Amino acid sequence: MAENTVISAPKEKEEWFGKKERKLLTDPLNDNNPVTVQILGVCSALAITTQVYPSVVMAIAVTLVTAFSNLATAAVRNYIPKEVRMIAQLVIIALLVTIVELFLKAFNYVIWKQLSVFIGLIITNCIVMGRLEAFAMANKPWRSFLDGIGNGLGYGAVLIIVAVVREVTGKGSLFAGSPIEWKIIGPTSAYSINTAAEGSWFGWYANNNLMVLPTAALLLVGILIWIQRGYNKKLVDIS
Amino acid sequence: MKKALLHFFERIEPDKKKSPLLHTAYDAFFTFAFTPKTVTTDGVHIRDGIDLKRTMVYVVLALQLCYLFGTYNIGYQHFHAIGQYPGLLDGLHLKLVYGLIKILPIFIVTHVVGLGIEFYYASRKGHGVEEGFLVTGALIPLLMPPDIPMWILAFAVAFAVIIGKEAFGGTGMNIVNIALLARVFVFFAYPTYIAGDEVWVSGLEKVNGVYQTAEYSGVYHFFDGIFKAWGWDTFGAGGTAVMDAYTGATPLALGYQGGWNSIVSAYTVSDMWWGFIPGSIGETSKPLIILGALFLIGTGIASWRIMVAGVFGVAFTGLLFNAWGMTPFMEVPWYYHFYMGSFLFAIAFMATDPVTAASTNKGKWIYGFLIGVFGMVIRVMNPAYPEGWMLAILLMNVFAPLIDHYILEANMKRRARRAKAAAQ
Numbered sequence: 001m002a003e004n005t006v007i008s009a010p011k012e013k014e015e016w017f018g019k020k021e022r023k024l025l026t027d028p029l030n031d032n033n034p035v036t037v038q039i040l041g042v043c044s045a046l047a048i049t050t051q052v053y054p055s056v057v058m059a060i061a062v063t064l065v066t067a068f069s070n071l072a073t074a075a076v077r078n079y080i081p082k083e084v085r086m087i088a089q090l091v092i093i094a095l096l097v098t099i100v101e102l103f104l105k106a107f108n109y110v111i112w113k114q115l116s117v118f119i120g121l122i123i124t125n126c127i128v129m130g131r132l133e134a135f136a137m138a139n140k141p142w143r144s145f146l147d148g149i150g151n152g153l154g155y156g157a158v159l160i161i162v163a164v165v166r167e168v169t170g171k172g173s174l175f176a177g178s179p180i181e182w183k184i185i186g187p188t189s190a191y192s193i194n195t196a197a198e199g200s201w202f203g204w205y206a207n208n209n210l211m212v213l214p215t216a217a218l219l220l221v222g223i224l225i226w227i228q229r230g231y232n233k234k235l236v237d238i239s
Numbered sequence: 240m241k242k243a244l245l246h247f248f249e250r251i252e253p254d255k256k257k258s259p260l261l262h263t264a265y266d267a268f269f270t271f272a273f274t275p276k277t278v279t280t281d282g283v284h285i286r287d288g289i290d291l292k293r294t295m296v297y298v299v300l301a302l303q304l305c306y307l308f309g310t311y312n313i314g315y316q317h318f319h320a321i322g323q324y325p326g327l328l329d330g331l332h333l334k335l336v337y338g339l340i341k342i343l344p345i346f347i348v349t350h351v352v353g354l355g356i357e358f359y360y361a362s363r364k365g366h367g368v369e370e371g372f373l374v375t376g377a378l379i380p381l382l383m384p385p386d387i388p389m390w391i392l393a394f395a396v397a398f399a400v401i402i403g404k405e406a407f408g409g410t411g412m413n414i415v416n417i418a419l420l421a422r423v424f425v426f427f428a429y430p431t432y433i434a435g436d437e438v439w440v441s442g443l444e445k446v447n448g449v450y451q452t453a454e455y456s457g458v459y460h461f462f463d464g465i466f467k468a469w470g471w472d473t474f475g476a477g478g479t480a481v482m483d484a485y486t487g488a489t490p491l492a493l494g495y496q497g498g499w500n501s502i503v504s505a506y507t508v509s510d511m512w513w514g515f516i517p518g519s520i521g522e523t524s525k526p527l528i529i530l531g532a533l534f535l536i537g538t539g540i541a542s543w544r545i546m547v548a549g550v551f552g553v554a555f556t557g558l559l560f561n562a563w564g565m566t567p568f569m570e571v572p573w574y575y576h577f578y579m580g581s582f583l584f585a586i587a588f589m590a591t592d593p594v595t596a597a598s599t600n601k602g603k604w605i606y607g608f609l610i611g612v613f614g615m616v617i618r619v620m621n622p623a624y625p626e627g628w629m630l631a632i633l634l635m636n637v638f639a640p641l642i643d644h645y646i647l648e649a650n651m652k653r654r655a656r657r658a659k660a661a662a663q
Contacts, residue, residue, distance in 0.1 A: 204388055204390060206391075206429055206431070206432075208428045208429070209427060209428055209429065209430060210424065210427045210428035211428070213427065215427075219402065222402075222406075223402075226406065
């Protein structure tokens with residue numbers, strides 16, 4: 001088991017929440033974003049981002065799963081035989097995903113139906129597995145936990161940005177399906193800007209149907225990557 | 240005179256460092272008007288007077304007939320719907336002015352948005368403006384329905400130029416045809432404005448399922464004033480009621496419903512051939528498109544192989560459908576498929592785009608043939624997409640590099656075998 005032990009420098013001073021720990025949280029938000037830099041977890045970003053509310057739920061679910069599977073794996077990392085580590089990791093992830101799924105089913109059935117298979121598919125979300133392999137197998141539990149939260153948030157940030165653009169331009173609403181639903185622009189009086197009203201300045205407006213199609217998410221993620229590389233020179237030419 | 244002009248323009252050249260955007264704009268127009276002094280110093284492979292700018296200008300020239308007829312046909316279709324001026328030359332001034340009022344804003348918005356983006360990226364990247372947009376900008380208005388809202392058009396052009404071209408590195412680097420990308424954006428983002436029976440004839444609106452003529456306002460009254468002064472007919476002089484039982488359906492839409500019989504009940508074959516049918520602005524008149532295509536072939540800009548292969552593809556698929564004959568539309572004689580819709584326009588001006596088409600000669604045959612096949616399959620078998628050429632060409636654009644790759648591989652293998660046989 002020697003090769004599975006901690007790789008970090010031996011007599012390093014252990015801090016509870018020092019600079020390194022903070023970096024674990026903030027790095028995945030920008031410099032090492034799981035979606036736009038590592039290009040992981042794109043499938044679910046395409047599938048569920050038509051509306052913001054399910055995306056937020058998905059982001060929370062993935063954050064919890066990544067964080068706690070990282071924590072659990074890091075805690076037992078020295079006892080997992082190298083040959084079966086993938087299976088062991090999968091058991092941990094599957095357990096957590098099942099908990100999340102049953103919890104959602106019990107407390108928010110509507111959103112569970114909306115996300116349908118994609119909650120279960122967190123098991124196969126490359127971000128979770130990737131962080132376990134790349135980080136949790138070689139670091140202590142607390143740090144792994146922070147890394148999981150950071151990566152979950154980085155994934156969630158991209159998800160929510162894409163979902164906001166897609167929902168506002170594609171459906172003219174925000175947070176549809178949630179208690180704080182805001183209908184922004186549309187042809188009935190329920191919307192803040194009623195395009196069908198007499199003398200409305202926005203009578204010409206129409207929702208963009210392309211944004212409802214998965215293609216739009218792919219385009220938006222692409223544009224996000226473009227913008228990010230545009231201002232973050234560290235990322236240029238690494239891929 | 241010319242020398243003095245040249246001298247004057249050289250004097251006002253903006254500084255490249257201080258104002259890159261101005262310099263880019265200056266450079267673009269200067270090299271457009273005059274032959275620039277700069278010469279290539281090394282690595283010249285093509286010794287020819289024709290450069291990118293002249294290539295592009297030839298395509299724009301080839302499209303001019305389509306523009307003229309498109310302008311007329313917008314007006315013709317409008318007055319046809321309200322049952323006035325049935326003769327081709329009756330009320331010609333009204334038809335032309337009506338068409339101009341519709342097509343000019345489309346043309347201007349396309350160019351302002353497209354060239355604005357082009358100039359911005361050229362100055363940011365620090366190179367001259369490349370003329371890719373000249374052709375794109377000339378094609379886009381011809382692909383649009385006459386009543387397209389300007390903001391949708393502006394969005395579509397911006398999307399196509401930024402995502403389709405600049406993201407891939409500018410002129411000559413795009414994977415798919417930019418003009419078609421603009422159209423496909425409108426097609427998927429705002430389908431009600433570019434599909435269905437109501438959009439192809441301008442100036443009509445459907446209220447509670449009944450067609451009504453939109454009011455003539457503003458700019459029409461201005462022209463009315465001029466016409467009155469000359470004693471000509473004015474807009475709406477003969478009433479504006481839309482004819483009874485008018486549907487505005489295109490031949491293709493009718494083809495789905497009742498096959499060839501229901502097409503000829505609404506349009507004569509000669510109308511379809513000469514282009515007096517509703518459709519996108521530039522795609523209706525077949526003889527003029529053929530003239531443009533011949534011009535392009537004659538000047539060596541467009542590949543005749545792609546066009547011929549495309550025609551073969553349509554004929555082949557049409558014959559297959561005729562033999563199969565499952566739906567009324569499949570039974571439409573194969574040669575009539577050239578009369579309807581935009582096949583000729585698409586294969587002559589869209590499919591032959593040298594950047595996105597296959598570049599080996601064998602590849603061009605395959606590429607063109609498959610465009611014909613896929614376009615026909617989409618046109619005849621899928622009622623959701625009334626016309627397949629846009630999607631067929633975009634699909635084959637994506638496959639063109641693969642086709643080229645295998646053609647080259649096969650060639651290399653053959654030559655290697657030959658060399659081996661010679662060595663033995």
